[in-house]
Amino acid sequence: MDEILRTIFTGTATGETLRTIFTGIATSVAVFSFFNTTRLWRKTNRPIVSAFVETDSAGNVATMYNLLIINSGNRPAVNIRLKLKIEIEKLVTQELNNPNVQAILECFGDGSEIPLLINPGNTSNYFGITSMKPEDNIWKYGVSFPIEIVYWDLEGRRYTSKQRLVIKYSKAFAGMEWKQEEPDKKDAIKLLKQIVDLVK
Numbered sequence: 001m002d003e004i005l006r007t008i009f010t011g012t013a014t015g016e017t018l019r020t021i022f023t024g025i026a027t028s029v030a031v032f033s034f035f036n037t038t039r040l041w042r043k044t045n046r047p048i049v050s051a052f053v054e055t056d057s058a059g060n061v062a063t064m065y066n067l068l069i070i071n072s073g074n075r076p077a078v079n080i081r082l083k084l085k086i087e088i089e090k091l092v093t094q095e096l097n098n099p100n101v102q103a104i105l106e107c108f109g110d111g112s113e114i115p116l117l118i119n120p121g122n123t124s125n126y127f128g129i130t131s132m133k134p135e136d137n138i139w140k141y142g143v144s145f146p147i148e149i150v151y152w153d154l155e156g157r158r159y160t161s162k163q164r165l166v167i168k169y170s171k172a173f174a175g176m177e178w179k180q181e182e183p184d185k186k187d188a189i190k191l192l193k194q195i196v197d198l199v200k
Contacts, residue, residue, distance in 0.1 A: 025185055031108040042139075047077035047119060049151050049161060053127060062131035063169055065139075067107055069149075071117040077151045077159075080114035085146040091167075092128075093137050100138050104128050110141040117151075132169065141165040 051073050056064040071077050084105075094101050106112055107125055114123060128138040149161040170176055 016187065028076055045075055046073050046157070046179060047117070047151060047159065048073035048165060049077050049117065049149050049159070050079055051149060051165060053145060053165050053167055053170060054124065058169060058171075060135060061133065061150045062129055064129050065127040065167065067127035067165075068122055069114065069117065069123045070122045073119050075153050076119055077117045078115060080117060080149065081110070082112070083088070083148040083150065084108040085148055085162075091145055092139055093134070093142050099139070100128060109130050117131040121178050128167075141167060143167050 049069065050068065054066045054068045056066045058064070066071045069080065069082075088101065088105060089096065092098075092101055092104075095162065097101075103126055112125075117123060129136060130139050130141045131137040144164050144166045145162050146162065149163070150158070151161075153156050171177060
């Protein structure tokens with residue numbers, strides 16, 4: 001390399017030598033650009049799978065949850081598996097043999113592998129309940145815990161996502177929202193009578 005630079009800067013390089021040098025540089029740049037483009041393509045053209053605890057319904061006494069699995073990438077994901085990275089006993093108020101706790105654990109079992117999730121796409125499953133009634137309550141409200149999502153693309157490349165799930169009301173991130181008031185039955189009857197009187 002030192003010899004090449006010395007030849008260029010001392011002015012002793014022939015036209016053929018310069019052509020060879022610049023051809024080599026251009027080839028190196030092209031090869032680098034190709035590998036960089038391929039790397040960026042693989043980063044962007046891939047499945048991106050994440051999980052989210054979604055409120056299914058809520059009332060004054062209880063809130064029901066679903067576990068939502070989302071593919072927000074631009075390629076399908078296959079063989080999606082969820083792994084719980086903490087002992088569930090620390091997260092729930094019921095015994096392990098409770099059927100509802102077992103139903104939650106099924107989400108992380110080998111038999112619950114998702115074979116295919118198109119892009120964009122999602123799928124969901126029952127994920128427990130929080131309740132004012134101790135006998136019905138499953139989760140400790142507000143608990144946060146780590147999970148791992150392992151999945152593949154159609155070409156067999158393996159991906160791993162690590163994130164945390166939070167058990168809380170999901171339709172309002174700080175817990176408050178506007179609610180549309182139900183019309184009072186008496187007011188509705190009164191309004192109907194006024195309309196009838198106007199028609200007469």
